[in-house]
Amino acid sequence: MSNFIVRKAAVLGAGVMGAQIAAHLANAEVPVLLFDLPAREGDTNGIVNRAIDALRKLEPSPLASKDRVAYIDAANYAQHLEQLRDCDLIIEAIAEKSEWKDDLYRQIAPFVSPDAIIASNTSGLSINRLSEALPEPLRSRFCGIHFFNPPRYMHLVELIATETTDPALLDNLESWLVSRLGKGIVRARDTPNFVANRVGVFSILAVMHHTERLGLGFDVVDALTGPLIGRPKSATYRTADVVGLDTLAHVIKTMQDTLPDDPWHGHYAVPAWLAALIGKGALGQKTRCGIFRKDGRAIKVLDLAAQDYRESGAEIDPQVLAILKNRDPAAKFAQLRASTHPQARFLWAIFRDIFHYAAFHLAEIADNARDLDLAMRWGFGWAQGPFESWQAAGWKAIAEAVKADVDAGQAMSSAALPAWVFGQVAEKGVHTPQGSYSASADAYHARSPLPVYQRQIFPERILSEEAVSGATVWENDGVRLWTLPQVDDGIAIVSVKTRNHTLGREVIVGLQEAVARAEADYSALVLWHEAPFAFGANLKEVAEAIAAGQFDLLEKYVAEFQNTSMALKYAKVPVIAAVQGMALGGGCEFLMHAAKRVIALESYIGLVEAGVGLIPAGGGCKEFAIRAAQHAARTAGNDPFEFLQPVFMTIAMATVSKSGVQARELGFAVDADKIVFNANELLYVALREARGYAEGGYYPRLSPRQIKVAGRTGIANCEMMLVNMKEGGMISAHDYAVAKAAATALCGGDVETGSLVDEQWLLSVERQLFVALLKNEKTQQRIQHMLATGKALRN
Missing domain, CATH: 3.90.226.10 (2-enoyl-CoA Hydratase; Chain A, domain 1)
Known part of the structure; x- marks a missing residue:
């Protein structure tokens, strides 16, 4: 393991993500310069100081201790760029506009140390494209470093290299992020929304599509798509409220704009009801009103038919509940597919479409199936990634069922399942004790050999991986x-x-x-x-x-x-x-x-x-x-x-x-x-x-x-x-x-x-x-x- 450390860092952008990234760096006892625009009136660092004050009030706290805020120093682009020369790591976390990022990179470039790492926290813009705004000598030290919100608590960080990123730099950064900041790293390909958001947002779109198709209530869907299927308690629609409906719409728009040839492109659109909520300023939890709304102690949910909010009182059909409590994954999926109940049909459909989507895009967005599954566990809180769920339920049987639905025009896309689904993976599984399948390499890839992972005696295991027992x-x-x-x-x-x-x-x-x-x-x-x-x-x-x-x-x-x-x-x-x-x-x-x-x-x-x-x-x-x-x-x-x-x-x-x-x-x-x-x-x-x-x-x-x-x-x-x-x-x-x-x-x-x-x-x-x-x-x-x-x- 190298002796690489970050002695001082800078975060560019004091918004929600930037400030909380700075907080987590401070948790790790890394002094941080938190930058933003100079305030037009009063204290020139007013924007940043307000962001730092807000960190003290947030719950759950982004700060491991109140005194950690002392490690964060306020700075602005007009007065303090010279201080960047002392920083080993510079993380850009401003708004998702390429032209704004280009301007900022050009502004900071003269002040960046030759040995510093520059990284963008973009959630989906092209890292290669962003690197073009940097001078040639700095491009080898640039990469994507996508934290998930909130940065202290979310385990996933996606690391994205450009075509010219120094491999040794990336290894050092990964090792440091794993051990010093406590993160789980997935090396993502430079594709729109990378891995977790690409699959996770599609999963939300699939849920929205089948909710409307089958006429289910949002509260019923949340009851179905929470812990009963290995997803967080916030399920789907509550999660959307927590993330922010406008933020979700922005990510969907990125997919719509940047993936014109995607077989699911027709579904990369904000539903009319969601656009209407956003238009009214009902953005979810941050505005105290979104898909759900709290009235006193009562939780109310949007009813599309009534165009108003009603009491939330979801009920899962007893027969469907009995299916979900079946501990045999193969039997569970077979029963869901065979059932005619709308709730069961809904569940089979959302699983089928996510299996289809993940298989089709694996070669494009991730090195191997393990990375994609871990990204969904760490970034979206799923108990199992899609490939794990598929393999647990019987790879061949599920593959044939998905193919049959695609052929019958019942799936969200008519794209054929890739050939590898029916190749050696059908015999061995997508996950094996030796490694997980890489569609791009047509081979099984073992875990990273970086020395930092030798410190993890009991890493989080993927299905089929053997555990050390002692x-x-x-x-x-x-x-x-x-x-x-x-x-x-x-x-x-x-x-x-x-x-x-x-x-x-x-x-x-x-x-x-x-x-x-x-x-x-x-x-x-x-x-x-x-x-x-x-x-x-x-x-x-x-x-x-x-x-x-x-x-x-x-x-x-x-x-x-x-x-x-x-x-x-x-x-x-x-x-x-x-x-x-x-x-x-x-x-x-x-x-x-x-x-x-x-x-x-x-x-x-x-x-x-x-x-x-x-x-x-x-x-x-x-x-x-x-x-x-x-x-x-x-x-x-x-x-x-x-x-x-x-x-x-x-x-x-x-x-x-x-x-x-x-x-x-x-x-x-x-x-x-x-x-x-x-x-x-x-x-x-x-x-x-x-x-x-x-x-x-x-x-x-x-x-x-x-x-x-x-x-x-x-x-x-x-x-x-x-x-x-x-x-x-x-x-x-x-x-x-x-x-x-x-x-x-x-x-x-x-x-x-x-x-x-x-x-x-x-x-x-x-x-x-x-x-x-x-x-x-x-x-x-x-x-x-x-x-x-x-x-x-x-x-």
């Missing part, structure tokens, strides 16, 4: 202890196996056994499994014990939970927690006790026990009390409460970090913990960290014996905050009681301020308060409500 050392119903001999057989990995990785008794016992076995036979232990990291304790087990009045048993369970935390903390070998996704309650406490944490950027970590009327009792309060004492010892005042106050509010309000970066700010992780932007690299980095600790002569920490606690004064200070919140109607009486218990645990119990205690004392305080709350009727109501609804009850 060698099981020991397991029970809760956890599996295993190794990866091909990576490092001296390090053990322990993975939780329960649903949502809840921490029931079998997990608690299993983790203690895993630590003991790692201490006996391995150099280190890594706690890793795919997201979520852990949803906390098994509330069902807790509720059953409460119902049976088994509070003594529950106290023993909490003690065992604490013992597991302590086993992780004081293991003879380093325990590295590799965290991604949700890490809540006990899951957060376990990672807090590890020797080190490796945390995926998109990790949401918190002690959320207050939501069910409890306090952290797996050592979380204890760890914060210890850290506060250690921080206080380095200050003149030596007052631990100074460091406990923000922690108290975090626990009392059940605050969850909105990123791995923010988890460090909230104290769930420490500054030395690594943040990994690509979750597929998490296990690799954790194993390397574990090996480094082991080779560095790791020795378990000593348990602190004299921990200065805030005691009664600290508890009283917390209560002062609670009184104000209660009188202001911000919290209920039971919220007050739960928060006071958290304050008591954090402050070391009802003891004199400045008392010196040990870890076991702090654990006993946690445990006693936790069990006392379990006996409270209000807490029991909260637990039952959470189990029944998945939501917190504020009683």
